[in-house]
Amino acid sequence: AQTRSRGTVCGSIAHADPSAELPLCLVTLKGHVHLRSAKTARKVAADDFFTGMMATAKADDEMIEAVSFPTPRGEGAAFREIARRHGDFAIVACAALDSNTGIRLGVGGVADMPVARDFPLLDGSALDDALNTLAWELDARDDVHATARYRRELVRRIGSATIEEAKRCRA
Numbered sequence: 001a002q003t004r005s006r007g008t009v010c011g012s013i014a015h016a017d018p019s020a021e022l023p024l025c026l027v028t029l030k031g032h033v034h035l036r037s038a039k040t041a042r043k044v045a046a047d048d049f050f051t052g053m054m055a056t057a058k059a060d061d062e063m064i065e066a067v068s069f070p071t072p073r074g075e076g077a078a079f080r081e082i083a084r085r086h087g088d089f090a091i092v093a094c095a096a097l098d099s100n101t102g103i104r105l106g107v108g109g110v111a112d113m114p115v116a117r118d119f120p121l122l123d124g125s126a127l128d129d130a131l132n133t134l135a136w137e138l139d140a141r142d143d144v145h146a147t148a149r150y151r152r153e154l155v156r157r158i159g160s161a162t163i164e165e166a167k168r169c170r171a
Helices: 009-015 021-028 124-137 148-170
Strands: 032-036 041-045 050-052 063-068 076-082 092-098 103-108 115-119
Touching: 009 021, 009 063, 021 076, 021 092, 021 103, 021 115, 076 148, 092 148, 103 124, 103 148, 115 124, 124 148
Parallel strands: none
Antiparallel strands: 032 041, 032 063, 076 092, 092 103, 103 115
């Protein structure tokens, strides 16, 4: 309990757990990580920062100085997740942004790092097909928490529900 209550935003980003909510939100919102060492400072896009399972582009001599979460304007946003218990890391989590021009869906808990995809405005079977393709592209694996098949199904179902909720929020 003590560790959980003292966690930080930058600490969660540095930890880079693929099931954590903050890295997923950072990738979905196209955020940036601001890194500093004794000699330099640099800004890294979230898509480039997460490099694999609990791995990042942060060098050994760098620390995360700040994280930028862009604020969506005129977009609908939604977030949903499935976990074994409330407060646990997600088995699958989805974050969606809906705008006049398209949909951005982020998925966590399936691949080795959070992933976001941009889609044109889709409805019905076109959306179902896009989510099915994404679910297979994420290369889900079985583990002690869920099977790959279950995770793919959650991407389809939660992804669709999250997108629909984001559309309602924009309206």
